Every structure is written in C-alpha cells, then in structure tokens.
Amino acid sequence: QVHLVQSGAEVKKPGASVKVSCKTSGYTFGGYYMHWVRQAPGQGLEWMGSIYPNNGVTKYAQKFQGRVAMTRDTSISTAYMELRGLKSDDTAVYFCARWAQVGPTIKVFAFDVWGQGTMVTVSS
Amino acid sequence: EIVLTQSPGTLSLSPGERATLSCRASQSVSSSYLVWYQQKPGQAPRLLIYGSSSRATGIPDRFSGSGSGTDFTLTISRLETEDFAVYYCQQYGSSQTFGGGTKVEIK
Numbered sequence: 001q002v003h004l005v006q007s008g009a010e011v012k013k014p015g016a017s018v019k020v021s022c023k024t025s026g027y028t029f030g031g032y033y034m035h036w037v038r039q040a041p042g043q044g045l046e047w048m049g050s051i052y053p054n055n056g057v058t059k060y061a062q063k064f065q066g067r068v069a070m071t072r073d074t075s076i077s078t079a080y081m082e083l084r085g086l087k088s089d090d091t092a093v094y095f096c097a098r099w100a101q102v103g104p105t106i107k108v109f110a111f112d113v114w115g116q117g118t119m120v121t122v123s124s
Numbered sequence: 125e126i127v128l129t130q131s132p133g134t135l136s137l138s139p140g141e142r143a144t145l146s147c148r149a150s151q152s153v154s155s156s157y158l159v160w161y162q163q164k165p166g167q168a169p170r171l172l173i174y175g176s177s178s179r180a181t182g183i184p185d186r187f188s189g190s191g192s193g194t195d196f197t198l199t200i201s202r203l204e205t206e207d208f209a210v211y212y213c214q215q216y217g218s219s220q221t222f223g224g225g226t227k228v229e230i231k
C-alpha cells in the first residue's frame with residue numbers, strides 16, 4: 001500500500017525558511033515524480049513544482065522560482081520542499097502528491113496519492 | 125499559463141439531486157490532460173476522474189466527466205451525503221494549473 005507521510009506543523013517568522021518532508025513507502029520511490037501543492041486557508045490548490053527522484057531534476061512554478069528548492073534522499077525514500085524568505089501569505093497547508101500513470105492502456109496521469117498535508121504558519 | 129475557471133462557486137443541492145459542475149479553460153486542453161479531484165474539510169484531495177471522463181479506482185458510477193477543448197463538466201447523477209465537498213479541476217497540458225473549485229453544499 002502506497003503511503004506519503006509528511007512532517008508536522010511549523011510556525012515561522014517572516015523572512016525565515018521552512019523545510020517540509022514527505023516520507024514514502026509501498027512503491028519504488030525513484031520512478032515517480034513527486035509534486036508539491038499548497039492551499040492557503042479557505043482557498044484553492046496551487047501547484048508549486050516537482051522533482052524526479054531518480055535523477056533529482058526539478059521543475060518549479062514561475063511564482064516560486066528562486067525561493068523554493070525541492071530535493072530528495074533516495075536512501076530513505078523521502079522528498080523535501082524548502083521555501084525561503086517566508087511571507088505571511090505563505091501561510092498554507094503544503095501537500096506532497098505522487099504523479100502517476102492512472103490509465104490502464106493510455107498514458108494519462110494524475111496525482112493518485114497525497115500526503116496528509118503540513119500546516120505552515122508565518123507570523124511575527 | 126492556462127487558467128481554469130470553475131462555476132458555480134457554490135452549488136446548493138439536496139441529496140438525490142443532480143449536480144453539474146463546469147470547468148472552463150482559457151485555451152484548449154487535450155481531454156487526456158484534464159483531471160477532477162474531490163476534497164473534504166481537513167483532508168487531502170482525492171482523485172475522481174482522469175482523462176476528462178475515466179473514473180479512478182473505487183469511484184462510484186454516479187460520478188461522470190465529459191467535455192473537450194475548453195469546456196469540461198463533472199456530473200454527479202444523484203447526490204449522496206458523502207458527496208458534499210469541494211471539487212477541483214486540473215490541467216497538465218501546459219505546466220500544471222487548478223481551477224478555483226466548486227463547493228457542493230447541502231441545501
């Protein structure tokens with residue numbers, strides 16, 4: 001059974017950094033892209049970026065370029081998302097989500113498994 | 125960036141009624157690259173529909189998706205109590221974007 005378990009809630013001051021972890025189990029970690037999606041309180045979903053654990057190649061949403069870093073440790077099947085220069089509007093729940101082929105015969109993809117979410121609060 | 129606009133923002137319906145949710149894209153999206161998720165309060169989103177019309181594993185057949193080009197629809201034929209939630213569409217034809225969501229609430 002596939003599981004994504006994220007680290008616990010964080011409270012940070014403006015200007016600080018936060019690093020959220022996503023520990024995976026039940027599948028071959030390296031073979032699936034891992035994405036990060038955030039959700040501000042009462043708001044919708046916002047895609048942040050992705051990492052391919054096999055080679056560490058990342059792709060970030062333009063909004064977060066220069067401020068986010070997605071990394072992985074393949075020895076412990078864990079992905080990380082670090083966000084720097086935190087502002088109050090970075091207050092949100094941050095999710096990791098596995099990107100997988102979900103169609104049985106054609107190449108269609110979706111986020112098929114999600115972590116439970118990590119609440120990050122930015123406040124002075 | 126492809127912008128997805130979902131309507132209505134909130135749908136107030138009774139159990140047993142039919143729900144029709146719209147997702148409109150700012151430019152054409154291949155139907156293969158359109159996905160729907162359901163999210164309940166305090167939970168992560170759950171995959172419902174992929175490839176615009178295929179139900180994910182374990183999703184009941186009262187959920188159906190359709191559409192092409194810039195207009196996509198999620199239909200819930202007869203609302204069950206557990207279906208009251210927020211629904212998001214997502215496209216990945218050009219980068220990744222989500223719609224703003226439609227809340228289906230009990231009338």
